[in-house]
Amino acid sequence: MHAKQVFTAYDHTNGRFEKRYRYCPDCATPLSHPPHDAQRPLCPSCGWVHYRNPAPGVVIMITADERVILGRRGRSSFAPGKWCLPGGFIEFGEDFLTAGIREVLEETGLIVEIRSILSVVSNFLAAELHTLVVVLEAKVVGxxxxxxxxxDELAWFPLTGPFPDLAFEADRHIIDRYRLTALEGVPVDPQYARPFI
Ligand SMILES: [Zn+2]
Known part of the structure; x- marks a missing residue:
């Protein structure tokens, strides 16, 4: 099975992205928007440049006995009612391993030890939401x-499926590839693999 690491939920190749800021956050001057949306808005007064980058996140394959945990997304989330691997965005002051442990605890109540980095994926989900996601494998330790x-709901599923309706194409590929290749991934920094207790 070949590795797939770029997933597109819409056509992001036309370079038309949302203009999210109209004023400079440093000096409140109206920003100058270049004719092509993919270019960076600029403050004509102080020179501030609106760099836009994908948001970094983590997803976690929590595995045991050839099964994986999935969660159902709540009403106020992106893709409500669909299922996904636990995960979320990395906070500014946080390393990605701590983010993985925190997100799992928040979404599942489980304490995990991160075992490996399985992959990294780019998700073009919507014009205002592009993510770069580190895929981690973890085991439950508490x-x-x-x-x-x-x-709003959790369940274990066999790695062979069947799976409920999944929110992200990447998740299905991640689970299938994990099962079919049996690749263990890259070891993680042991200092950050477990929760600080
Ligand atoms: Zn400015």
């Missing part, structure tokens, strides 16, 4: 399963 944050 806690008890309780859905939380933007997840």
């Amino acid at each position: 806690g008890s399963p309780v859905p939380g944050d933007d997840i």
